Amino acid sequence: MAGLLGDAYASSDDEATQSKPTPAQPKAVLKAAPDVSIEVWSLTSRLSDGQSNGVQDASQLQVMLANPTSNALTYNVTYDNLARPVEGPTNPFKSTAGNALKRKNVLTGNAEETTMSEATFKTQHRTFQSLGYTQDPSVNGSFVGNQSAVAKYGGKDVVQLRHSKEDSAVIRSKRQKKGDSSIVDGDGAYLGPWAKYQSDDIAYEQAEAAADQELASDEEWVEEGIVPTPLAAPPKEATGYAEDLAGAETTEFHGAQEFDYQGRTYMHVPQDLDIDLRKEPGATQNFHPKKLIHVYKYHTKPITSLRFIPQSSHLLLSSSADSKLALWDAHHDRTLLRTFSGHNKAVTDTDFHPTGRSFLSASYDRQMKLWDTETGKCISRFSTGKTPHTLRFHPDGNEFIAGMNDKKIVQFDTRSGELTQEYDHHLGPINTLTFVDEGRRFISTSDDKSLRAWEYGIPVPIKFIADPSMYALVRAAPHPSGKYVAFQSADNQIVVYAAGDKFRQNRKKGFRGMNTSGYAIDVAISPDGGIVASGDTGGFVCFWDWKTGKMWHKIQAGGEGSGAVTCVAWHQQESSKVATGGLDGIIRYWD
DSSP, rough: OOOHHHHOOOOOOHHHSSOOOOOOOOOOOOOSSSSHHHHHHHHHHHTTTTTOOOOOHHHHHHTTSSSOOOOOSSSSOOOHSSSOOOOSSSTBBBTTTOOOOOOOOEEEOOOOOOOHHHHHHHHHHHHHHHSSEEEOOOSSEHHHHHHHHHHTTTOTTTTTTTTOOHHHHHHHHOOOOOBBTOOOTTTTTTOOGGGGBBBBBHHHHHHHOOOOOOOOOHHHHHEEEEEEOOOOOOOOOHOOOOOOOOOOOOEEOOSSSSSSSSSSTTOOOSSSSSSSOOOOOOOOOOOOOSSSSEEEEOOOOOOEEEEEEETTOOOOEEETTTTTEEESSSSSSSSSSEEEEEEEEEEEEEEEEETTSSSEETTTTHHHSEEEEETEEEEEEEEESSEEEEEEEOOOOOEEEEEEESSSSEEEETOOOOEEEOOOSSOOOOEEEEEGGGGGGEEEEEEEEEEEEOOOEEEEEEEEEOOOOOOEEEEEOOOOOEEEEEEEETTTTTEEEOOOOSSOOOEEEEEOOOOOTOOOOEEEEEEEEEEEEEEOOTEEEEEEETTOOOEEEEEEEEOOOOOEEEEEEEEESSSSSOOOOOOOSSEEOOO
């Protein structure tokens, strides 16, 4: 060490280096640092070589050897080293995992660490829950809790109170036979876990084995030491299930005769009229109606939908909030032909199969039902447990989609009845569903004030339109050309969107002049595509020219105080016949 210090403090003068010191009397050796510094230097060098030797960091060792009287530090020190005791054992209340001090004082007193296995803790916990006492871990042989129960059971826990194998066999032999599972009532009926014991003096075993007996409380078990008598069986009337009204579908024919002289029903398209009902819809020019020609009365609550049968339109289907569906004759004497009953809450929407031989109905009873138009029979039922707001048949007729109140669009197969697809991207209940591009795509709108376009069968939207100026689009009608879709907007106007690849809004086309006031009011387009019709909260029906957006006509379609007109449907073959319905439950036929 002295040699090292001598070299360190030697002069840098060459002459002094070359000249040899004259021999003199020996001087005292100067030690610049105690021997411990050598240990620090050697430990530090070994740390630099990767040998920790039990020390995690050289800076920690320096802190350990720092002057305790110094009040200034020239380096950062960790909290653990600052709080380290100068001498003595390590802190017993410091956990090795989290390096945090354990809580000694709690609200209920002083908590001390006690070593106990998990099985022992669970046993004592179960003993306290069942018998009301448990061992005191701080004092051997003492118990906390109900001392009378301690004296009664001798301080045993629930494991020690178990019977031996021999005793358990004797107890099981006193139990009734479980019986045959194939027998429901009578002798030898299946009892299973409900089999009782033949003796009444077995309390503890009966409490564990008899599932039909209920303990009143732990306190009664501890204090009384008996099992209360089982409750009497409730009467069958109390446990009988009510009849499922959602599955009881009925139909009634109201016409003069169900079959004509050739055995044909009302499904046969009439040919004794002055108009051909078999031609292609939209082949003739349409005009707006001017006068009322007929009134249909059957429903007792507001009309929710009006649908003409596809192509011929010789039948009119109506649904109402009174949960009823009605089929009307649109020609001849225009009578009520058939009613359909099966929903127990208001019907929300209906849609005909492309052939007209069946139709779908959706209701607030969370059921969607497929009906036979001719016989009135309910073919099948569909449900997801949520309320359907709207539904539409796919143009091929084998599947349909439904918009639900839980923001989802579901797709069902009418042949198998299975849910085949689910479209879940909207942020609010679904309002409209419209097929475009010959069924390859469809457009959906929701209360989230957005419009989404989908490829049919693919649950990822291909177009998403949400503008801050948009309002909720509550009703929709496709244009007969297939190029546009008109939507009833909640801001008292009808907006038009392209049905092509871009799905952009046509800003040049807009129809205003009616008042919707928060109602879901239908928008309908004439078969030739030239006239747009819409209801009104004041009981009016408005008609606009498709090309110019000019309002052609406005007729009072409801009586005084009859309320809003919510449903409008164009006849597909006649030139100017329109059916309307509203809050008064009356269907009016215009020409």
